[in-house]
Each structure stands twice: as structure tokens, then as C-alpha cells.
Amino acid sequence: MRKQIVASALAMLSGMALATQCRADAPGPGGGGINVVAGAKTGAQVYATVCQGCHMADAKGAVGAGRIPALAGNPAIGSTDYILTMVINGRGAMPPFRTILSDQQMVLVTSYIRTHFGNHYPETVTTDQVKTARQSND
Secondary structure (H helix, E strand, O other): OHHHHHHHHHHHHHHHHHHHHOOOOOEOOOOOOEOOOOOOOOHHHHHHHHHHHHHOOOOOOEEOOOEEOOOOOOHHHHOHHHHHHHHHHOEOOEOOOOOOOOHHHHHHHHHHHHHOOOOOOOOOOOHHHHHHHHHHOO
16 A cells, blocks of 8 residues: 555656646647647657656556546546546646647547547547637636
């Protein structure tokens, strides 16, 4: 149990370190955000760089110093509005990624999460949906 708590705390700290090391002077492609994952060409790469530190490689979340919800098999992410609101604004221990991810990076990672880890929501998130969500969450 102690090892699990330590692993969860380290995962949360690595995610927080990533969020704080982003540079505001490096604009991301496709509008909004900064280019924190410049080399990422797929949703899997964005997930591995930004989300995996807290939600884990298998997206099953973690319990320890805090509770990180599972994305695997999570019916809430069937709602495009829900997943975009969470990624844009964050909630609880999850930081907002509105200034960290570009619109295209949000499309890639949310579409990836919705079609992997036991999730079966094949509708691809669009950049128009991201732009609308950003505006409605301002």
C-alpha cells in the first residue's frame, strides 16, 4: 500500500512539473495553448507526455496522496462537452490545460482517450468543438 501511495504521489508531481515547465512564449500550432508536446503527432504521444503521469499508462487512475479518476471504461467521457471541459478547465487536482495544449493537441488526445482503454466512443472530436468549448468556458 505504501509503495502505491508513493508511486501515485510521484506520478502527480511529474504531471505538475510538466505543467509548470511549459513556456508561455512558445505558441502552439492550431491556435490556443503552447507547444508543450512539439514532436507529438498522435493522441497516444500527447497522452504519454501530458496525461499518463497522473492517469497512468493504462488510464486506470490512481489512489494515494489523492484520487486520480480512471479514464479507462469511463462513461463520462462519452460526452464531448464533458471531456473538453475537463481538459480545458481542469477540476480538483487536475490542472487546466487551456494554455498548455493547442486546439489540435486537444483533438488528438481527447479522440484517443475516447477510443482506447476500453472506451468505444468513435466520434472524433473536432477543432470547431474545441474552439466552441474554449469560448463557452472563458
